[in-house]
Amino acid sequence: MEQDPEQGLQSSLVSRQVQRHRIRTEEPLLGSLYLTARRAGLSDQMTMNLAGILSWEIDLGRQLRKNDRLAIIYDKIKSPDGELLDTEIQAVSYRGRNAELEAIRFERADGQSSYYNPDGDNLRRELKRYPVDYTRISSHFDLNRRHPILGVRRPHLGVDLAAPTGTPVYAAGDGRVVERGRNGGYGRVVSIEHGSGYKTLYAHLNGYARGLRVGDRVQRGQLIGYVGQSGTATGPHLHYEVIVNGRHRDPVKVDLPKAEPLTDDYLAKFLSHAKPLVQALRDPDSGDDEIKIASND
Ligand SMILES: [Zn+2]
Known part of the structure; x- marks a missing residue:
């Protein structure tokens, strides 16, 4: 029996690849973002990342209200042995009385990633609104x-x-x-x-x-x-x-400069990448679920 050496190499590579488990969670806001994230099962690190994404647009100290809706789609990245290596927030929506936000993660070919609104505008600003944690x-x-x-x-x-x-x-x-x-x-x-x-x-x-x-x-x-x-x-x-x-x-109101917009060919890629994520974010019937996705997605 002849074994194809290339074939063998291929399958061993595939079996060594990390696995991603995609999870969607939606929660009403509790007393704080931290408590809400805890209930949604987010780690402290993910909660920090989430706060970083939201704070590009939302004043977390003042604009969050109880029962605002927070939906998150994230990937658990696991080793072939099932060990949790990392988590990555793919999309977030915040629908509240004082603040609204939809953010989609997108990674360019050079490995640079950022969060964009569904139209492809970078949420990252060159300037932060407030340079101090004020009272x-x-x-x-x-x-x-x-x-x-x-x-x-x-x-x-x-x-x-x-x-x-x-x-x-x-x-x-x-x-x-x-x-x-x-x-x-x-x-x-x-x-x-x-x-x-x-x-x-x-x-x-x-x-x-x-x-x-x-x-x-x-x-x-x-x-x-x-x-x-x-x-x-x-x-x-x-x-x-x-x-x-x-x-x-006025520092409170001035338009802040946006960081690097997507070039035209990236914008096209982004829009097709974002479409299913935006749908999943907005669909209240998706419920909390876990979806296995291709490891090379
Ligand atoms: Zn002054």
Whole structure:
């Protein structure tokens, strides 16, 4: 009996491949995203990933409401022996009173992946909306404001994000540090140029991230300093400005630049990839189920 050596190699490769189990889950929102994710069976790591996806569009501290609907399609990636290697969120929908989102994961041929809305717009923004985990907005952007301490008309060119002294402040996006130092009433300031005409400014800092210098390249989410009340400030907060082509804009409302759109041929691939996922997300009758899919999907 002659055995085809190539055939043997093929089947041993196939049997060594990882397996994916696709799962759809839909839950009403409980007290918090964390509790909801726990009930849906998500690991802590997946919950972090989920929060990362949702937070591109949704203010998780303020816009989530009890009984909003959260649907997730994810893959459990297992070794041939059945050991859980990884989980990957393929699609998410959030339907709520104050917030709506549909996100589909798509990986390009170069291995770069991101989450897109069903039309193929990248959900990732070059800038995060808020560079600090704040407790409340203590003062809004206002071009006609009277200064609370000086009593004179003094435009408020940013938003004041109240937070305890020492709270970490992160770069809103990738860029280059163009200012780090004292600047009059602003106290300790860091400014970052992001390209595409965007610049951000962080004022009243208690201190700077260790080693941060003018000219440094920073990445989105990198620690740049700490909340304080240096300069003219009535309490600890981050004064945050977004400047677009030299003009101050309201950081809460300004359109944030979107990251890399899909090229035309990727867009076509994305749309056919997304269609069944979007259908499964929207179909309330799909219920919670587990679907075995081809391992090379
Ligand atoms: Zn301010």
